[in-house]
Amino acid sequence: MSTIQARQRIELLQGTLDLLILRTLLRGPVHGHAIAKAIEFNSDDVLQVEQGSLYPALHRLIKRQWISVEEGVSENNRRAKFYRLTAKGRRQLAVETSKWDKLAGAIARILRPAEQERKS
Amino acid sequence: MSRRKRILDDLDQDIRNHIEIETQDNIERGMPPEEARRAALLKFGNVSRVKEETREVWSLVWLEQLLQDIRYGLRVLRKSPAFTAVVVLTLALGIGANTAIFSLIDAVMLRSLPVQSPKDLVVMKWDARHSPDVHGYMNSGDCPTDMRIGATNPSGCSFSEPLFREIADANMFSGVVAFANSGRLNLSGNGPARVISGQVASGDFFRALGVNAALGRIFVPGDDSPSAAPLAAPLN
DSSP, X not given: OOHHHHHHSBOOOTTHHHHHHHXXXXXXXXXHHHXXXXXXXXXXXXXXXXXXXXXXXXXXXXXXXXXXXXXXXXXXSOEEEEEEXXXXXXXXXXXXXXXXXXXXXXXXXXXXXXXXXXXX | OHHHHHHHHTHHHHHHHHHHHHHHHHHHTTOOHHHHHHHHHHHHOOHHHHHHHHHHHHHTHHHHHHHHHHHHHHHHHHHOHHHHHHHHHHHHHHHHHHHHHHHHHIIIIISOOSSSOGGGOOOOOBXXXXXXXXXXXXXXXXXXXXXXXXXXXXXXXXXXXXXXXHXXXXXXXXXXXXXXXXXXXXXXXXXXXXXXXXXXXXXXXXXXXXXXXXXXXXXXXXXXSTTOOOOOOOOO
């Protein structure tokens, strides 16, 4: 990857990765690598997750019972762990999403007060 | 604990699998296999650090669960104060009674006696299947149990003086002493007289136990003869 590309990529805020994982799992159970790919792909490669950091996050979510683990077979025909959103995780996703919207809105209003006024 | 172990057991396999898929993706995008694997590892980050951080997520689970259980227990107890009070009171009384009994046993039985070698002391008593068949005066010694004629199983009985002399003269022990409750005594001297409870002891008593007088001298054999001079010996 070129340096310019690397600079345009954004480090994830603490706790944001959890939110992204929950959102990714909303479409059904997938394994670890697929989660990383989905986050990169859906953010047009702007969000570059250091793939390893996915695993502590996944285990945090398992511990909170927001996701569950099941056995499955990956596309390279290996036994793999598939992560599935639980009912509790689904509720949490709604809470976290609305929190994120509030945060993003608040920061946007602070950074661009003029634009907000023009809109309203 | 078992959930944690089960989940962590497959972590290695999970990570290996992840890197393999990434490598395969890179190869399909046209990278040579060597470079594909290196790129996959680079993208994954530090494998051992990831494993460590993942294990850390679970490291304090047992403590958190314990705290949860304690909080739950306290909540339940608060809901039924009468039950809680009864339980606490029962426990308090039980523990208190046990402590009191133990303190007593500790003081009376476990603390060693203030003599030279407490572990060498023995108390001799006699038992019998039947009470001695005597008429009138009986000098076998006193028994705390039933001593009527024909009674069975007298036990814990003391020895009479002739028998005590026999044992003392047999030279089986380094010292043989006798003692008996004397009942109440009158202690007078300087100041008002006082009633004290005393023991009658043989002359060898203090010497055999290895106890010395704080002032003056202890009783010695001969002090228990009718012609001996009066003697007082404070022990501490």
